[in-house]
Structures are given as structure tokens and as C-alpha cells.
Amino acid sequence: MLSQVAQDRSPVHFRMHQFLARENEKPEAMLHLQEGWACRYRLLPDGRRQITGLYLPGDYCDPQWALGGLPSQPIVAITNVRALQLPCRASHAGLDGHHGFGQALSDVIERQANWLVTLGRKTAMERVAHLLVELFERMRKAGLAYGQQCAMPLTQIEIADMTGLTPVHVNRTLQSMRAKGLVELQSKWLRIPELQALREVGALTPQEAAA
Amino acid sequence: MLSQVAQDRSPVHFRMHQFLARENEKPEAMLHLQEGWACRYRLLPDGRRQITGLYLPGDYCDPQWALGGLPSQPIVAITNVRALQLPCRASHAGLDGHHGFGQALSDVIERQANWLVTLGRKTAMERVAHLLVELFERMRKAGLAYGQQCAMPLTQIEIADMTGLTPVHVNRTLQSMRAKGLVELQSKWLRIPELQALREVGALTPQEAAA
């Protein structure tokens, strides 16, 4: 396990909207998120933005730094963030084992592939459903879900940048989902009455969002 | 380098449309493609298909097998394929170095992130331009481009499954690009008169498609 390694370092804090990493800048260290959310994204010249990765408590940010190379996309804090630092080098120790960074890398690739399917082929409601299911299941794995609910700090604008939709359409889609009783989402709190039903709405295959 | 490792094994062949790997089946060995193209994809229950990764000559298929776990998506040969086998285990040797599997894993993550941006935020013409630029640059790196041209065995249906469009719209988009003199594409052969122009049409950032 890596928890000992992580605890070698003292915690660092980031404010909402602060950068955890910038494009082409060698990161100080890998971060093990203890609290708060962050995301990786790319901004096109005309202002279009696509979020390409979410970091939740318990996640490493960013596992691929262990492979060398510079970050090609910035990472920014969505909420206030508390994290532990660990040297990128130390990560090599964890690459061999079945747990640790190897697993983290696997998860990143798997999740990205799942999102390629969603962004390439799914409808607005399927996209939003996929996102909410994934968030809930990741929060549950992190021990941060309470029954059918968990924190959900994303704004509708951020949901839009994640799902490849416009904020206006995200709003209408969420209303439609609420009307169908699929989700309850208010004041940064998410409740999913029937997870399986939402999984089906999201056209999620059994292996998806399992990671 | 890994070439010696790869040459430890004798070559294997796959016919067009034959599976290199199936969902949830432990792969025999990692493959180092010598000739031909393959792709990883997911099929939704209603028939929608999204290609999530392309494998060109010189590519490893699949680098993430070195991390353990089972393939979550099938891989199928687009053309006839010739490849060298190497044990998944042997790959660990290459994870540390700046070259080899670590680099291959980095490339996969980087390319997937780029495609998330394209599928989430780009127009039909930008998507197709991205694809053609990436294909050409990867073929060039593999030493398989000749001046401004390279082989391009994908059908318009496969381009559609890669770009998240319908085959009909891919057709119209390609015609529009041909009319603008951006690409020449016929009988499985691609020519790009001005690569930089096509990069701009694809809204590719400097770091994109460089991998």
C-alpha cells in the first residue's frame, strides 16, 4: 500500500479555482487528494472547454506523472482541496504491484475510454446519467456516500464542460431527470433513488463505472 | 529498447475483422504490430459503436495489459495484421525507462484525452481533420508516410465510429474538405497538401497529435 508513502509528506491546500498543475510545467509532486474535487481540462482558442478528468478524494493526481513527461493539460481545484504530496519518483515502487499506481493508471485509461463512448455516441440524458452514476459510485468507493446520497459540488456549467453539452441544455436535461424521479440534485447534494435505473438510463454496460 | 524482447517470439497473423482480443478474456500476449491496423471499440446494445483506440504499425497492443486486469473492450483487425508476441510480464522491465511501455502508456492516455476534447466539443469537420492529421503524423513517425501521403485503410463507416458521426455525415464532410483542397482521399490512400492548414481546421493545439 501507498498510504505510508503518502504520509511521508505534509498536507498542501488549494483554494477553489487554484491550479494544481499547469500546462508544460513540471509538477512539484504527485498529490493524493484527501478532501475536495479537482479537474483536468483543455480550453480551445474560441473558449470551448472540455473537462477530461475528475479527481475525487482518494485519487492520485496525476498517476501518469509517474511515467514521466510534462502535464499537457492544466488541473484546477473545483472546490477547496487538501492533499498529501509524494515524489513522482516514489511512484515507480507502486507500478509493479496489483494495487497502487498501476491500478490508478488502469482506472484512468478505463474511465477515459468509457467517456469516449459517451461523448461520441450518447444522448444528453445518457451523458448526464453516466456522470452522476460515476460520481456516486466513486464517492461510495471512497467511503463518502451516505445511503443513496453524496456530495456533488459541480455547477451545471461544469457538468456541461464534462458532458460536452451547453449549460442551458444540461439544465433542461436535469429537470427532465428530476421530473422522472431519476435523481434529486440540489444545493450541491446528489441523491439517486434507484441506482440501477439511472445506470440503465445512462446506457452503461456492466463493466462501466465499475472502475 | 524492446525490439530484442519482441523478437523473442515468432510473428502471428490476423485476418481482417478477426479479433486480437475479446472482452474479459485474458490475452495470450502483448502484440507489437508489424503491419496492418486494428482498433479497440465498444458496442452499445442498440448497435451504436464507438472506436476508442487505433493501433498502427509499431504500436503495442495493448500497453495497459502490462498493468494487469482484463481487457474491457474487444480489439479487432481493420486490415490483415502481422504482429510479434511478447509476454505481458516482460513489459514491466520497460515501465521504468523513458522509452518503451511507460512512453506507450503515456501516449495512450494523452491521445484519449485529446479525443475527449474532440468528441465533446468539436464540429464534424474539426473531428475528421483531427483524425486525418493524427493518422498521418503517426504513420510518418512509423516511417510509413511518403512525402505528403500515407495509407489510410479506414472506411467512412469506421471514420464515423471513430469521430462519433454518422457515415452519411462523414461522407458529406469529406466532400467539403476535398472541395476546399484540404485533403485528397481515395482508394485507401491519404494525401494532405498542407498539414498545417489541416491542423488548424482541426482546431488542434500545438501539443495535440504531437504524441
Next chain:
DNA sequence: CGCAATTTTGAGCCCTTTCAAGAGGAGTGG
């Protein structure tokens, strides 16, 4: 309490899809 950000609502448009059908091309077998 007041400002700023987020969420919501309305109306019209457009890019892409859908449906349908025809043309072209390559491989097979007689």
C-alpha cells in the same frame, strides 16, 4: 442588504441525423 454567479425559461435556428434509394467497386463462382 447587495452584488455576482448560477439556475431557469422562452423562442428560433442550425448542424447533424434519419430514412431512402441509387451508383460504384471488389471479390466470387460459373
Next chain:
DNA sequence: CCACTCCTCTTGAAAGGGCTCAAAATTGCG
């Protein structure tokens, strides 16, 4: 060598899901 078949490519017309533009309502916060 030709006929046949399957697949891919092409074209047309109409529909639709999501986008754009605009403004109002609500929420959060200092």
C-alpha cells in the same frame, strides 16, 4: 470473362436534438 452479390460510397429530402441568444429568477455570499 461475365454475372452476381455484398459492401461502400453518394445523393436527396425532411425531421430533430441540441445550440444560440436573451433575459428573468434564484441562490450564495461578503
